[in-house]
Amino acid sequence: MYRKPLNGLLFSFLLGSVPALALANAGHAHDHQTSHGHEHASPTRHAAVDRTIQVSMDDRMRFEPAYIEVKAGETVRFRVRNDGQLPHEMVIGTLDELQAHAEQMRDMSGMLHDEPNAVALDAGQQGDLLWHFSQPATLDFACLIAGHLEAGMKGSIEVR
Known part of the structure; x- marks a missing residue:
């Protein structure tokens, strides 16, 4: 899997308001934690998981x-699986943040995320994102690989 690190400014912009914790990515354990806060979701290193939600991605861009x-108040493990033949990723944030980041991704062909709010997977791989949702909100998730969000590869998380 090919990866380039995000520009530090872009990383700060994205994670300044939307932190998360990626526990596993592409079959390798990662232990990332950001010090940035968010009023709706926050990284957690040792919290008990309340439930696991299976999420699949595929080449239909869905x-x-x-x-x-x-x-x-719930801590959720998103168990993300790439059922397609192309690389895909699940990045969590607000729709505005995701769209701005997707715009920047168009110039970074081949880049996959290795960030606390994302899991990037090659075909057939599985990875986890762990999130604690502290209060009601609406968040979004999308694949930010060039063209994927534009093709409709997005979803939403309603925190009640």
């Missing part, structure tokens, strides 16, 4: 499920 409901 997530299954594309709409997810969670409860405020």
